[in-house]
Amino acid sequence: MQTASNPLREGTSNTRPQPKPCALVIFGATGDLTHRKLVPALYNLAADGDLPPGTAIIGFARRDKSDEVFRQEMEEATRKFSRQPVQDELWKSFAQNLYYHRSEFDKDEGYQALAERLAKLDRESGLGGRRMFYLAAGPEQFEPIISRLKSSGLNEPGAEGGWSRVVVEKPFGTDLPSARHLNDVVSGAFHESSTYRIDHFLGKETAQNIMVLRFANAIFEPIWNARYIDHIEITAAETLGVEGRAGYYETSGALRDMVQNHLIQLLTLVCMEPPTDLGADGVRDEKVKVLRSLRPFAKPEDVARNVVRGQYAAGAINGKSVPGYREEQNVKPGSQTDTFVAMRVLIDNWRWSGVPIYVRVGKRLPKSAAEIAIEFKPAPHILFNRDAEGGANVLVIRIQPDEGVSLRIQSKLPGAALRVEPVKMDFQYGASFGKASPEAYERLLLDAMSGDPTLFARRDEVEQAWQFVDAIEQAWQAGEGNAPALCTYPAGSWGPQEAEDLIERDGRKWRRL
Amino acid sequence: MAADTETTQQSEFFGPGISVELGQVQRELKKLWQQSDNVATRASRLNLVIYNSGESSIRANTATVERITRQHALRAIIIAAKPQLPGNHVRAWVNAHCQLGKDGRKQRCSEQIAFELTGEAREAGLTPNIVFGHLDSDLPLYLWRQGEFRAPTDQLMAWVDRLIFDSGDWTSPAAQFALVRRVSEAHDLNESLADLNWTRQLGLRAAVAQFFDAPGSADTLAGLDKVAITYAGGVGGRTGALLLAGWVGAKLGWTPAEAGTGTLSFHDDAGRTVAVSLDGSGDGDGAYVSRVALHAADGSEFTVSRDAGSAFYNTGARRDGREQNQVLPVGPQDVADLVSAELVHSGHHTTYLRAVGLVEGVM
Numbered sequence: 001m002q003t004a005s006n007p008l009r010e011g012t013s014n015t016r017p018q019p020k021p022c023a024l025v026i027f028g029a030t031g032d033l034t035h036r037k038l039v040p041a042l043y044n045l046a047a048d049g050d051l052p053p054g055t056a057i058i059g060f061a062r063r064d065k066s067d068e069v070f071r072q073e074m075e076e077a078t079r080k081f082s083r084q085p086v087q088d089e090l091w092k093s094f095a096q097n098l099y100y101h102r103s104e105f106d107k108d109e110g111y112q113a114l115a116e117r118l119a120k121l122d123r124e125s126g127l128g129g130r131r132m133f134y135l136a137a138g139p140e141q142f143e144p145i146i147s148r149l150k151s152s153g154l155n156e157p158g159a160e161g162g163w164s165r166v167v168v169e170k171p172f173g174t175d176l177p178s179a180r181h182l183n184d185v186v187s188g189a190f191h192e193s194s195t196y197r198i199d200h201f202l203g204k205e206t207a208q209n210i211m212v213l214r215f216a217n218a219i220f221e222p223i224w225n226a227r228y229i230d231h232i233e234i235t236a237a238e239t240l241g242v243e244g245r246a247g248y249y250e251t252s253g254a255l256r257d258m259v260q261n262h263l264i265q266l267l268t269l270v271c272m273e274p275p276t277d278l279g280a281d282g283v284r285d286e287k288v289k290v291l292r293s294l295r296p297f298a299k300p301e302d303v304a305r306n307v308v309r310g311q312y313a314a315g316a317i318n319g320k321s322v323p324g325y326r327e328e329q330n331v332k333p334g335s336q337t338d339t340f341v342a343m344r345v346l347i348d349n350w351r352w353s354g355v356p357i358y359v360r361v362g363k364r365l366p367k368s369a370a371e372i373a374i375e376f377k378p379a380p381h382i383l384f385n386r387d388a389e390g391g392a393n394v395l396v397i398r399i400q401p402d403e404g405v406s407l408r409i410q411s412k413l414p415g416a417a418l419r420v421e422p423v424k425m426d427f428q429y430g431a432s433f434g435k436a437s438p439e440a441y442e443r444l445l446l447d448a449m450s451g452d453p454t455l456f457a458r459r460d461e462v463e464q465a466w467q468f469v470d471a472i473e474q475a476w477q478a479g480e481g482n483a484p485a486l487c488t489y490p491a492g493s494w495g496p497q498e499a500e501d502l503i504e505r506d507g508r509k510w511r512r513l
Numbered sequence: 514m515a516a517d518t519e520t521t522q523q524s525e526f527f528g529p530g531i532s533v534e535l536g537q538v539q540r541e542l543k544k545l546w547q548q549s550d551n552v553a554t555r556a557s558r559l560n561l562v563i564y565n566s567g568e569s570s571i572r573a574n575t576a577t578v579e580r581i582t583r584q585h586a587l588r589a590i591i592i593a594a595k596p597q598l599p600g601n602h603v604r605a606w607v608n609a610h611c612q613l614g615k616d617g618r619k620q621r622c623s624e625q626i627a628f629e630l631t632g633e634a635r636e637a638g639l640t641p642n643i644v645f646g647h648l649d650s651d652l653p654l655y656l657w658r659q660g661e662f663r664a665p666t667d668q669l670m671a672w673v674d675r676l677i678f679d680s681g682d683w684t685s686p687a688a689q690f691a692l693v694r695r696v697s698e699a700h701d702l703n704e705s706l707a708d709l710n711w712t713r714q715l716g717l718r719a720a721v722a723q724f725f726d727a728p729g730s731a732d733t734l735a736g737l738d739k740v741a742i743t744y745a746g747g748v749g750g751r752t753g754a755l756l757l758a759g760w761v762g763a764k765l766g767w768t769p770a771e772a773g774t775g776t777l778s779f780h781d782d783a784g785r786t787v788a789v790s791l792d793g794s795g796d797g798d799g800a801y802v803s804r805v806a807l808h809a810a811d812g813s814e815f816t817v818s819r820d821a822g823s824a825f826y827n828t829g830a831r832r833d834g835r836e837q838n839q840v841l842p843v844g845p846q847d848v849a850d851l852v853s854a855e856l857v858h859s860g861h862h863t864t865y866l867r868a869v870g871l872v873e874g875v876m
Contacts, residue, residue, distance in 0.1 A: 005731060007764045008722035011864055018719070020726045046842075049716060053723045053828070053839045089825050093840030124835065126727035161728055431556040431621040432586045 019449040021052035022130035023118050023158075027145050028137030029059025029070070029100065033169065035077035037200075038136060039098075041441035043078045043086065046094045048438075050446060056121050058099045060114065061137075070100035083439060097125075105137060106144040111152035122158050129162025132448060139171050143185050150189035167196040167448050170261055171252060172457070175473065176466040183459050196448045197457040201262040201370075203440030205429065206403040208455070210269040210372070211283075213397065213405060220395075221274070223376070225351045230392060232270065232357045233373040233511055234263055236399075237365040239317050241491070242339075246330035253338040255309070258361045260469040264291070265457070266399070267357060270372055271347055280454040284461060291464035295346040296471055303475035304484040308498045310340030312364040315491030322364065322491045336476075336486050339363040342499035343472075344506070358503055360510065364491035369513050370399035384410075384420040391422070394511070403437070404428040529571045529591075529627045530608025538626055538647060541607045545624075554621040556586030559856065560648050564640065565659040566594040571627045574659075575608065580849035582610040582623040585856045588649040591627040592640055598631035603639065605629075624649075641669040657852060661685070662692045670700045677855055679709035679848075680756070681749035687876035690869055697866075704861030709851040710753050711865055716844025717802060717817060718760060720826045723841070724807075724815045733832065734765065735781070736810035739788050743804040745795030745821070753802055755876065758789045759868030761807075769871060777875060797821025801846070819843060 009018060024042075026034050045051035059070050075095065079086045101117060103110020121127055133149060135142055146166065149155050157163050166186065173179025186195050201207055214220055223229070236258055242249045249257065268287035275282040297303045313324040325331060325339050340362035347357065376393040394408040406426040413419040429437065447455055457465075476483050487496035494500075494510065503510055533541040546555060561581070563574050571593050578589045589610075611622040626647050630639060648654060656669070657677040661684070670676075676697070683689045697703045725734045742757055744750035761767075762779050770778035770786060777789040795803035797820075804818040813832035819825070828839045845854045 006722060006725045006734070008718070008725055008734070008761070010764070011718075011862070018723075049719055049842045049844060052726065053720075053841060054726075054837070087824070089840055090842065093825075125837065128728040159728070426554075428554065428556075428621075431554050432558050433584075 018050065019052055019446065019451070020130060021054035021056075021125070021127055022132050022163075022449055023056045023058060023121055023127050024132045024134060024445075024449075025058045025060055025101070025114065025118075026134045026136055027060045027105065027141065028135070029061040030063050030073075031061075031136055033136045034059065035073070036081045037439070037441045038134065038445070039074045040078045040082040041439050041445055043082055043091070043094055044084055044438065045442050045446060047084050047087070047090060050442075051094075052449070054097065054125050054127065055449075056097045056099065056125060056127060058101050058114070058117070060101045060103060060110075062102070062104055064102050065100055067098070067100050071095045071098050074098055105141045106148065108148060108151065111148045111154060115152050115154055118154070118158055122162075127158070127162075129157045129159025131158055131162070131164045132167060133165070134167045134169075136169055139174075142168065142182060146185050146189050155189040163194065163451070164190070165194045165196060165448060165451075166190045167198055169198055171256065172197050172261075172462050173466060174251065174256060176463060176470045179462055179466045183463065187459070192459055193453070195459070196444075196453055197459075197462060198444055198448075199261050199265055199455075199457055200440040200444065201399070202265055202455040202457075203442075203444040204399055204403075205437045206397060206399045207266065207269065209403075209405075210266070210397060214270075215274050224374075226353050226355045228376055229355055230375045230377045231355055231506075231508060233375070234266055234270075234357065234359045234371075235373075235511070235513060236263055236361040236370040237494075237513065238363055238368045239365065240368070241312070241322060241325070241364050242328050242331070244329070246328050249339075250331060250335060250337050253309075254341045254361050254363065255338055255469055255472060259341055259343075259359065260465050261457070263359050263361055264465045264468070266372060267345070267359070268461075270374070270397075271352060271357070273351070278454065280452065280456075281458075283454050284458045288458070288460050288464060289349075290347060291461060291468065293347045293349040293352075294468050295348050296468060297475065298471070300475040300478055300484070303472050306345075306502070307341065307343040307472050307475075307484065308487060308496060308502050309338040309476060309484065310342075310362065310487045310489050310496040310499065311335070311337065312339050312362075312491045313488045315364065315489075315493065317364060317366075317492050324488075324491065325363075338476075338486065340365075340487075340489060340495045340499070342495060342502055344502060356506060356508075358508075358510070360495065360499060362489075362495050365494060366492055367513060369401065371513070372397040372399070373511050375511075379410075384418055391420075396511075402428060402430065404430075528608075529575055529606035530625060531606060533605050533607050535603055535605050535628075538605055538607060542624055542626070545607060545609050556621045556623060557588050557649050557652060558585070559587045559652050560590065560654045561585075561587050561657060561852075561856070562590045562592065562644050562654060563657045563659065564592045564594070566596070566663065567660040571606070571629060575625065575627070577849045577852070578623075578625055579610045580847075581853050581856070583612060584853045586621065586623050587856075588647075588652070589623065589625040590644060590647055591625065592630065592643065593628070594630045594640070596632065598629075601632040603628060603630050603643070644669060645672070655856065662689055662696070670696055670702075673700065673702065673705075675705045675707055675855070676702050677707040677709065677852060679851075680752050681710040681713065681746070683752065684748055686748065686752045687873065690873055690876060694866070694869075703866055704863055706862060706865060707855040708756075708862075708865065709848065709855070710749070711756055711862060711868075712851045712854050713801065713844075713846060714753065714757055714760075715854065716826065716842055717757065717805070719844070720817045720828050720841045721761070721805060721807070721815070723839075724828070724830050733809045733811055733813050735783070737761075737765070737781070737787055737807055738785065738810050739790075739806075739808040741790045741792065741804075741806045741808075742802055743792045743795045744802050745793075745797045746801060747793070750795065750801060751791060751793060752876065754791050755872040756868055757802055757805060758791075759870075759872040760864060762787075762789075762871045763864050763867040767871065769874060777872070779871075 268290040271290045272286035275286045311325050342360040345357040374395040378392045396406045398404050404427050408422050410420045411423045413421050487498045489496040574591045606627045608625040609622040653674040655675040656673045742754040744754040766782040767779035779787045807815045816829045817826050825840045830837045845851045
């Protein structure tokens with residue numbers, strides 16, 4: 001870790017070694033992500049004593065404003081969005097290291113001035129040439145920013161012993177060619193070990209707990225395979241619609257917005273082999289092997305048979321009428337954008353041979369929930385109430401809300417008759433650990449400062465995921481008459497009937513969430 | 514601190530709970546759950562046994578347990594040994610500490626069982642039996658021994674996974690540290706000792722350590738020649754000040770030289786002398802270090818100070834003609850927060866006994 005040279009540091013944190021202070025430059029400092037997530041996360045790290053003292057945060061954006069105005073805006077945002085209340089004395093100290101740098105993203109002068117500013121901070125604050133560049137701007141700005149970071153020399157450490165890292169927000173490309181191109185642009189300026197492709201799902205406690213559950217509990221791994229598992233369901237449902245993001249959503253859709261990154265990342269964590277160690281490459285090597293084993297949808301017919309895309313029509317959420325997707329602001333009247341995807345995925349390796357993995361994601365569904373359900377095969381010989389349904393054991397990993405794990409088991413109903421009913425054993429994070437979990441961004445920012453890329457996607461992970469998803473997208477974009485239909489579903493339902501048909505063809509049903 | 518999404522339901526003004534017969538504790542606990550109409554989740558991840566043979570009451574400890582259970586689901590067993598009270602009996606109470614969940618209805622509850630041992634009962638060696646008979650099975654046992662250690666009960670110590678105490682409460686720290694060392698060696702607890710006086714300095718140690726993160730700090734750190742520590746709170750505060758001095762020394766490989774009135778000397782690994790001065794004139798209630806100043810041979814100076822009651826340290830670094838100031842959180846200070854911090858600390862205090870060893874001679 002970064003702290004090895006300071007013997008006093010060892011053991012000063014209850015949770016993890018602390019990184020050294022750095023200059024964190026946020027491109028897109030006036031945007032939503034900076035206001036809602038990044039600066040509140042940094043403040044929370046400071047409040048918990050985890051932010052290295054002296055860390056400088058420089059907001060980089062096009063609008064003209066002073067450091068002072070930027071600090072005031074960030075204070076308002078932090079008071080609104082921070083998980084902990086803002087304490088005036090601490091905010092004052094935190095804010096003295098907040099700066100604003102005005103520049104166009106594509107103007108060399110702005111980067112030269114930034115370089116001078118960072119060098120001054122190095123001299124005055126002892127930041128040691130450690131720089132982290134966070135791309136929170138629109139994806140169309142990634143390339144101009146990276147190329148100018150390179151041309152101004154900011155991709156190099158600011159001093160001997162320093163480092164220069166880049167954190168790239170999603171979307172990382174819109175398809176395989178664009179992702180490859182962006183990867184080429186990034187790798188032309190930053191080494192892979194200095195590149196952090198962020199997926200905030202991986203910063204969630206429960207996502208991290210998947211590996212702990214699987215590999216720290218000896219009872220699961222022997223049965224975590226095709227011999228004992230019937231199928232897996234991964235669900236990410238939300239009640240929200242596009243909420244003012246139609247401009248972006250129209251170019252992405254649920255497949256590219258959620259499946260290519262978040263859901264495939266969860267799938268790899270559930271299905272990967274035990275890594276040789278918990279080092280970044282140990283874990284990511286195993287995840288990539290899963291991605292390589294995903295059975296591709298070679299033909300449009302495969303897509304039509306295994307993937308359902310849907311779009312919500314008008315309906316009701318929580319008892320209130322909501323418009324259909326095409327009636328949302330900034331959505332084209334004849335939009336073909338998918339707001340719902342259900343798919344049946346197979347992994348061609350020994351562990352998972354023949355085990356279908358059903359993935360569904362959607363907007364305007366009846367409730368917001370993300371979870372993974374492992375449904376085991378039923379007991380081989382049914383001794384009790386043979387006609388009972390729902391006899392299989394199900395292990396559910398709840399990502400959000402109510403993070404936790406539950407296991408459905410069979411139990412005898414009290415009484416003289418020998419009747420068996422399912423009961424649920426439920427572990428809730430909130431019940432066993434009252435301490436509030438840190439926000440995903442807190443963990444991920446700290447990891448990037450520490451130089452730990454384990455929870456960030458590697459180049460080959462991103463490209464493999466795009467390769468898988470592109471086949472689906474290409475089938476959908478096929479000429480009129482050949483493309484699989486875009487199904488509609490009323491807002492507030494669990495998706496189109498075709499999604500039910502997809503799983504029922506296999507003699508199964510979606511879980512009731 | 515409680516999760517911000519939850520509210521706390523106080524348990525009858527922190528009374529000990531429902532009085533029960535000693536042999537009926539489990540049955541009465543079960544009744545408590547049956548009365549909850551299935552709106553409560555029983556949650557537990559450890560057993561916390563609180564043993565007190567002094568003045569601290571079950572009522573005060575109940576209030577502390579209530580605060581701890583906001584962060585940690587556990588079974589608490591409070592044992593109040595009161596030889597000064599007349600009679601020779603054991604009384605028991607059961608209680609539940611419940612927090613309302615996000616839905617405002619479903620509760621998660623931690624159990625508390627309290628025992629009062631009076632007169633000869635206290636001396637009858639009942640404690641291990643009482644503890645063993647009421648543990649939540651398969652969960653670790655944390656023993657929080659309040660006040661000073663007396664002759665330790667080896668039978669109980671053999672079961673302890675973590676031993677919590679507060680050297681800031683001790684009036685004769687030298688004898689107490691010797692006792693703790695003997696107990697920990699006998700039961701292999703060396704790295705499972707949790708001194709709340711050490712935990713109290715988590716934020717202080719981090720505030721001192723951060724001065725030396727800057728590049729090129731290794732020479733400055735190796736060249737420390739003076740350390741001045743101001744403390745409040747009499748003997749307990751002095752013990753804390755010595756622990757801090759011991760921590761710096763243990764981390765930097767110092768060896769004890771000699772001690773004078775208010776001053777300690779160490780040799781660093783190059784054989785140079787480092788003077789550590791202790792000043793007990795700090796303000797405020799409770800035992801704590803109110804200021805520490807470190808001086809290095811290259812002229813650099815570093816200070817961490819805290820006003821009485823403040824939640825923050827003010828830090829200042831002066832080196833190479835530049836001065837830098839920061840405000841940093843003090844970390845846990847209240848006793849419930851200190852214990853909570855220990856319950857979440859899954860690692861071990863590897864430096865603690867080394868630090869104690871460096872300053873034990875001048876306790």
